[in-house]
Amino acid sequence: MTMWTAAISALAAIVGILLGGAVRAMENASARKRDAESLLAALVAEVEALVRLMDHRQFLDGILQCGLDAKAMVEGGRGQEEAGFMTISLKHNYFSIYEASVGKIGTIHPYMADRITRFYTYVKAVSENYDPSSPFQNGLTAGAAVQVVESDLQLLHTALMLGRHIATFHNMAPPPGIIDPFVQHAAQEPAMPADAAQPSLSDQGKA
Numbered sequence: 001m002t003m004w005t006a007a008i009s010a011l012a013a014i015v016g017i018l019l020g021g022a023v024r025a026m027e028n029a030s031a032r033k034r035d036a037e038s039l040l041a042a043l044v045a046e047v048e049a050l051v052r053l054m055d056h057r058q059f060l061d062g063i064l065q066c067g068l069d070a071k072a073m074v075e076g077g078r079g080q081e082e083a084g085f086m087t088i089s090l091k092h093n094y095f096s097i098y099e100a101s102v103g104k105i106g107t108i109h110p111y112m113a114d115r116i117t118r119f120y121t122y123v124k125a126v127s128e129n130y131d132p133s134s135p136f137q138n139g140l141t142a143g144a145a146v147q148v149v150e151s152d153l154q155l156l157h158t159a160l161m162l163g164r165h166i167a168t169f170h171n172m173a174p175p176p177g178i179i180d181p182f183v184q185h186a187a188q189e190p191a192m193p194a195d196a197a198q199p200s201l202s203d204q205g206k207a
Helices: 002-056 059-075 096-107 110-129 142-166
Strands: none
Touching: 002 096, 002 110, 002 142, 059 142, 096 110, 110 142
16 A cells, blocks of 8 residues: 555656656746747837838828939939938937847747848938948948849838838737748749839939
């Protein structure tokens, strides 16, 4: 009887350990899920704010006008002259949530992490060109500026499309009917419908 009692006690202890471990694992998984959901909500809010800011301040139109001014200089035979451009002085860090969370991006869904990372990469790449201290502001010829601005227009247009898509990330899984600006073949993923014509310097003045 004593032997059976000891065996039952040992078994109960083992089961208790296993159950305790399972409970702790579930609690940890639940905590990670809550952290990931909070991170996603914060990133989505920051992205939405950036998109609204860029729309309100008409960054795309401003950059387009810079390119048109440079293009006019080139067409007027002044392509080797220095071109003056607008500056975007970012005194406030509009990327603070993303920068503080780079090491945790992997905790959210890979599809969402990929799109969010692309958005910030593109926006930061463009904004750096228009910072007052950027080499882009010092001695760039009109001819070179036309090429830089054309690239920036494509990046910023894509970033705005991504930002509006990211605004739909209110749950921890991609929304149904994925909208993706990078996929052209519906057999792979549903492609993003045309939001607006992508601005291009070559399209101006064709009417």
